[in-house]
Amino acid sequence: MKIKLSTFAPNRLKAMLVVLAATSGISSAYANNNEEVSFADERVEWVVPFKEGGGSDTWARFFGPRFSQHLNGKPVVVVKNIPGGGSTKGANRFERRGKANGLNVFSTSASTQIPYLLGDSRVRYDVKRWNVIMATPTGAVVYVRPELGIKNASELAKLQGQKLKFGSQRAASMDLVGLLAFDMLDLDIHAIFGMKGRGSARLSFERGEVDIDFQTTSAYLKKVQPLVDEGKAVPLMSFGVLNKEGKIVRDPTFPDLPHVGEVYEMIHGKKPTGVEYNVWKTFFVAGFAAQKGLFLPKGTPDDVIASWRSAAQRVIDQDNFKEESELVLGQYPQLVHEDAVNTLNSALTISETDKQWVRNYLTENYNARF
CATH class of the missing domain: 3.40.190.150 (Bordetella uptake gene, domain 1)
Structure with missing residues (x-):
């Protein structure tokens, strides 16, 4: 499933894609x-x-x-x-x-x-x-505690209406990309600010203090994958990557996980559009x-x-x-x-x-x- 980026700053994207390709x-x-x-x-x-x-x-x-x-x-x-x-x-x-x-x-x-x-x-x-x-x-993976009772992103709608705790440095940081994504997916996020970094947020997840978290690829592979293997974390989705044509596609490191755009379509029955999604894409590119x-x-x-x-x-x-x-x-x-x-x-x-x-x-x- 691919998403057309028809509104994404074409000149800037073209320059980015030339480099990334x-x-x-x-x-x-x-x-x-x-x-x-x-x-x-x-x-x-x-x-x-x-x-x-x-x-x-x-x-x-x-x-x-x-x-x-x-x-x-x-x-x-x-x-x-x-x-x-x-x-x-x-x-x-x-x-x-x-x-x-x-x-x-x-x-x-x-x-x-x-x-x-x-x-x-x-x-x-x-x-x-x-x-x-x-x-x-790099990429990032969103994951949740198994106690929430869902097994994959297709069940994410079951969490709508529940208050989910998320550990964050502050909103005006890399966490903005996650917060915007959660907002687009209609999740009720209670952000606990003051973390020293995503590593601190992960430790809060391990202690059971937060319900949902994301980590960039390197930290996920080293620190979170063992939790997944032990049944202590459930991976839901990645942020995806940009391909040569400027479309957001699945992260090659996590090919079995849907990206944010795919999960949006699972929940809303349509592809993501609008100013919030366009801004999310801008900061996704800036941040990843x-x-x-x-x-x-x-x-x-x-x-x-x-x-x-x-x-x-x-x-x-x-x-x-x-x-x-x-x-x-x-x-x-x-x-x-x-x-x-x-x-x-x-x-x-x-x-x-x-x-x-x-x-x-x-x-x-x-x-x-x-």
């Missing part, structure tokens, strides 16, 4: 190790703006040792978690303190990029001025088409940037990378060089109409202030 064909033509900046005997601090255990932390800890191996000089790469403010605390700190010497890097997620798009007052950083090294599209990003600070010298980008290419070119990454991160392309730059530029763009609609939605429904 590209394979990582830019490889050994880039700088040779001997011509690159050496990081021998150095220590790289990789800041993750969330607690341990979430999708961003999993992503960073997967790539950290690989960059240590492939950066010229093989520096030690240390992941440092700085949670708070739905990732804005760590991002603001990186904006203020990140040194432009190649030894400070920062990884973003949708919860870093969405407040930036919304003009959130907590944002003191400018992602577009940072230097992107690599970006990773380049969901994880690795950045160097503004002002970093060109040779340092080039060295990091060449190392990123070597990481994804190494033997067995595809198999290893799919086990941890899912079946998504790793974007480097121009692919990463162009995708991030597209993901960090929003129309004023969509921006104003979603700000009003967040204020009216969640008392959000900007």
Whole structure:
């Protein structure tokens, strides 16, 4: 089942699809190790703006040792978690303190990029001025507690009218994509705000404090799939992915799960349309088409940037990378060089109409202030 995206910002989507359709064909033509900046005997601090255990932390800890191996000089790469403010605390700190010497890097997620798009007052950083090294599209899976008594998405309508607890950082974060989806599916969600990240929300789910949750692919594969295997969680749907034609289709990592659009049609008997769905698509693209990003600070010298980008290419070119990454991160392309730059530029763009609609939605429904 496919959904026609006839109203989705065509120029922006076209640019995004060109990038996402590209394979990582830019490889050994880039700088040779001997011509690159050496990081021998150095220590790289990789800041993750969330607690341990979430999708961003999993992503960073997967790539950290690989960059240590492939950066010229093989520096030690240390992941440092700085949670708070739905990732804005760590991002603001990186904006203020990140040194432009190649030894400070920062990884973003949708919860870093969405407040930036919304003009959130907590944002003191400018992602577009940072230097992107690599970006990773990802997906997400929504799951519920087995005590709710449903076995799959086709039974989701049985939950309508029940108050479902959902752990959230805050509404103006990556959680916006989930909250809009739940709203379109007529679920009565009671959001419990104040979580340090999706990892904290998952732990609340495991403790029985919340009924419904979603996790990005890497965290789901590592932390939630074991719960599913033990009968402690029931997967319902994915957010889906964009294919080359700009249609939302099933996530290749979770081909047996329907995507949000399919579940909407199960419940309402028609394909999703309207402003709320169009805004959901906009933030889905902003939050998931380049969901994880690795950045160097503004002002970093060109040779340092080039060295990091060449190392990123070597990481994804190494033997067995595809198999290893799919086990941890899912079946998504790793974007480097121009692919990463162009995708991030597209993901960090929003129309004023969509921006104003979603700000009003967040204020009216969640008392959000900007």
